[in-house]
Amino acid sequence: MLRDALFVLVLCLAGWIGFDLLEDQRDTARRERDSAQSEAAGLREAARLSGEMLAERDAIDQRNTTELSHALTENERLRRAVGDGSGRLWIRATCPASESVPATAGTTRVADAGRAELAADARPDYFTLRDQLALSRQMILGLQDYIRQVVQRTPAQP
Known part of the structure; x- marks a missing residue:
């Protein structure tokens, strides 16, 4: 009976460790998914702008x-x-007129052309x-x- 209890305990411990590893993988996958979604939203906004x-x-x-x-x-x-x-x-x-005709020229002037x-x-x-x-x-x-x-x-x- 002790042997059976030890077997069940080891089996439960292995299941718990396996479940913990799966839970860590799930959490990692969720973080990566969220990061990818955030990056995709940023890229869409940049493309729109x-x-x-x-x-x-x-x-x-x-x-x-x-x-x-x-x-x-x-x-x-x-x-x-x-x-x-x-x-x-x-x-x-x-x-x-004062610059175009010198004062010594007298009263003779050229008519406006x-x-x-x-x-x-x-x-x-x-x-x-x-x-x-x-x-x-x-x-x-x-x-x-x-x-x-x-x-x-x-x-x-x-």
């Missing part, structure tokens, strides 16, 4: 590209109008500068929008 940021960046780029296209089209229209003579390129200029106009060989440079100004303006506005709407909104990295 990244998608929103890309969409905002694309919208900013599209808007500025459209505005640049309109500005370049308008510059081309003006260039053609000046080129075919249907438009003129006027320059705001003043010519003070009209409005000042840009020389024909300088016109292409003027329109090139207008194109470059439009491009620079849209680039600066686009970068400012990107910084305000995307970069400053990005959460700090841990």
